[in-house]
Amino acid sequence: MRIVEVKQGVAPIRSDIANAYIDFSAMTASIVAVTVEGDAGRATGFGFNSNGRYAQPGLLAERFVPRLLSADPAALTLPDGTLNPAGGWAAMMKNEKPGGHGERSVAVGVLDMALWDAAAKLEGKPLWRLLADRYRGGTADEAAWVYAAGGYYYPGKGIDGLLEEMKRYLGLGYSTVKMKIGGSPGVPLKDALPEDLRRIEAVLDLLDGDGSRLAVDVNGRFGLHAALAYAAALEPFGLRWYEEPLDPVDYATHATLAEHYAPPIATGENLFSMVDCRNLIRHGGLRPDRDILQFDPALSYGLVEYLRTLAMLEAHGWSPRRCVPHGGHQFALNIAVGLGLGGNESYPEVFAPFGGFADDVPVVDGRVRMPDAPGIGFEAKSALYAVFKDLAG
Numbered sequence: 001m002r003i004v005e006v007k008q009g010v011a012p013i014r015s016d017i018a019n020a021y022i023d024f025s026a027m028t029a030s031i032v033a034v035t036v037e038g039d040a041g042r043a044t045g046f047g048f049n050s051n052g053r054y055a056q057p058g059l060l061a062e063r064f065v066p067r068l069l070s071a072d073p074a075a076l077t078l079p080d081g082t083l084n085p086a087g088g089w090a091a092m093m094k095n096e097k098p099g100g101h102g103e104r105s106v107a108v109g110v111l112d113m114a115l116w117d118a119a120a121k122l123e124g125k126p127l128w129r130l131l132a133d134r135y136r137g138g139t140a141d142e143a144a145w146v147y148a149a150g151g152y153y154y155p156g157k158g159i160d161g162l163l164e165e166m167k168r169y170l171g172l173g174y175s176t177v178k179m180k181i182g183g184s185p186g187v188p189l190k191d192a193l194p195e196d197l198r199r200i201e202a203v204l205d206l207l208d209g210d211g212s213r214l215a216v217d218v219n220g221r222f223g224l225h226a227a228l229a230y231a232a233a234l235e236p237f238g239l240r241w242y243e244e245p246l247d248p249v250d251y252a253t254h255a256t257l258a259e260h261y262a263p264p265i266a267t268g269e270n271l272f273s274m275v276d277c278r279n280l281i282r283h284g285g286l287r288p289d290r291d292i293l294q295f296d297p298a299l300s301y302g303l304v305e306y307l308r309t310l311a312m313l314e315a316h317g318w319s320p321r322r323c324v325p326h327g328g329h330q331f332a333l334n335i336a337v338g339l340g341l342g343g344n345e346s347y348p349e350v351f352a353p354f355g356g357f358a359d360d361v362p363v364v365d366g367r368v369r370m371p372d373a374p375g376i377g378f379e380a381k382s383a384l385y386a387v388f389k390d391l392a393g
């Protein structure tokens with residue numbers, strides 16, 4: 001196997017939405033096309049970075065694309081002749097010191113996604129099937145549990161607008177929804193809490209009062225005091241989960257919160273390496289019988305690293321079913337089905353064209369089946385494929 005060509009570009013995914021920490025008016029994503037050639041022929045794999053981190057054209061151009069292009073063909077090839085993305089990963093990470101993962105994990109993750117897309121295309125199978133065959137004795141799930149993430153703050157959007165949005169998600173076949181809490185950027189927390197309780201109660205009414213169908217997301221805004229104040233107010237609702245209540249790398253405060261809040265806590269979308277995830281597991285006080293881990297393989301060095309994270313979790317007594325990746329993209333959906341995760345996020349209305357799944361795959365009772373198209377399935381999502389086709393030329 002050898003890398004023939006790598007192309008990269010930057011695509012806008014800006015929108016007017018905001019969570020409690022950032023607005024998305026200047027958000028971008030890196031896109032790549034990686035062409036690989038082997039005895040079985042040639043395939044072009046595509047990759048992009050998940051929302052929430054910006055495009056990384058500089059890191060890609062200066063370090064990771066040249067290193068991938070010079071990867072040793074022997075290292076890129078498994079004994080059975082198939083593509084070994086881990087060989088490309090090792091080439092990209094040559095001369096990178098440990099720690100300080102910063103944004104390089106995003107750049108490497110974009111290329112890693114393309115390598116897995118190419119690997120599956122070269123074998124003529126969908127990525128979920130390749131993963132089940134390589135790592136799970138051939139067993140894949142029939143469908144993945146997905147939930148509709150939205151409920152953003154938006155200029156002029158009131159409770160009516162929030163309810164209309166949630167009704168649209170239920171109409172699309174989702175049974176569980178997620179909304180932002182913690183206030184728009186700049187709103188004092190003392191004003192945010194009563195308003196958020198009104199928003200949550202309104203959405204719960206729509207869900208027949210069933211708290212297990214509603215998750216809330218703080219996007220890391222709170223310190224411990226605010227996280228505990230919200231926890232006390234939220235606990236009676238029995239919500240599906242309370243997401244990123246605290247700074248994602250402040251593990252000790254998570255442990256304190258977990259001592260005081262019995263329902264599930266979710267976090268991890270802003271941890272970008274296996275070692276960071278292990279620190280959360282070691283020191284975050286999270287509970288393997290209920291809490292949710294949202295590490296996003298597209299932002300955290302890709303699937304090669306995510307496999308290490310899953311192995312680490314197993315060693316610490318955590319099931320892969322506790323993992324529900326952030327990002328709402330087809331890459332994580334393939335991983336969820338192929339490796340038996342707990343499900344995947346979904347963004348029905350934001351982050352187009354990168355969010356969302358194949359065009360002809362409906363959500364039924366909150367679950368989605370996978371198409372049989374080779375690779376990750378970008379070709380079955382026309383708006384996204386148009387972007388990649390432009391890049392590949």
Ligand SMILES: [Mg+2]
Binds near residue numbers: 217219244
């Ligand atoms: Mg989140």
